[in-house]
Amino acid sequence: MEFRLSELAARLGLTLRGDDCVVTGVGTLESAGPDDITFLADAKYAALLDTTRAAAVVVDEAHAAGVGRALVSANPYMDFARILFLFTPAQGCLEGTGVHERAFVHPGAEVDPTADIYPFAFVADGAKIGPRTRVFPGCYVGEGCVIGEDCTLYPNVSLMAGTVLGNRVMIHPGAVLGADGFGYVPTDDGRQKIPQVGRVVVEDDVEIGANTAIDRAMLDRTVIGHGTKIDNLVQIAHNCILGEHCTIVSQVGIAGSTKVGRGVIMAGQAGVADHVTIGNDAIIGPQCGVRTDVEEGRRMGGHPAMDYGTYMRNMSLAPKIPDLFKRVKALEKELAALVTKRTGEDNE
Structure with missing residues (x-):
């Protein structure tokens, strides 16, 4: 070129x-x-x-x-x-060939004539695949899934039943959308599974990294907002709502029913508890543990999460703690000696 x-x-x-x-x-x-x-x-x-x-x-x-x-x-x-x-050349050597003879497309599925379905992909009954979308080998598109225009599902992506993708969505290898949420009720006989009958909805221009998992909602929808970019190895649990143009970095875990606002950044290995609300444009630092709501525009760090300035001051002081401990012990000994001396003088 x-x-x-x-x-x-x-x-x-x-x-x-x-x-x-x-x-x-x-x-x-x-x-x-x-x-x-x-x-x-x-x-x-x-x-x-x-x-x-x-x-x-x-x-x-x-x-x-x-x-x-x-x-x-x-x-x-x-x-x-x-x-x-x-x-950058486009990946895939079968562009423009339509449905390959070694792909399985159920008679009840609808595939646009301009879409490409590669060998060994599976498209289930009731699925709809839009114009110019590419489904690579090993992909699973479950019953009733809807995929918009110009989407790319790289090898071994799984879309479980009812998953909806907007236009220009890119999903990298091994990602799973629409698996059951982690929902159980404790009973005397162990944990009883709660059926997960909702779905995952991914809006336009979203990119989802390799081996990321986004769970279906229990009743309603798990939503990934327009333009959001998700790195590899991210877990987004059932009923989460992510706003537009978020950036979610590798190994982030977001627990169920969390609401994430617009433009939020979560750095690597951050973790968010369930039923938390994170405001627009907040920044969650690396390995940050978020247990409570985060206000709009706040920058957080540490575990548990605290204001990033406080976190950085704590980090800068941490190496001084051993020396400070020695100084405190020495002061305690001096204080004890003074108390003993004073007590002796008082008793004379």
């Missing part, structure tokens, strides 16, 4: 500085070769502009003069990401 710099500039609305040339690949400032294009997004790496072998660099105006060929951008990181899309 190759592009002229002038073509990239025209496509992305950027300014080309220097002579035109053809680029055939992408790379970092350090790894790029003479036929590659790279980028500078952080000024602390500007010294690498003197040594990079790249044919061209996407840079801001302040650093353009230090580059032989530059695509000048107000946001180099974002515009380089757009270039990466141009250099």
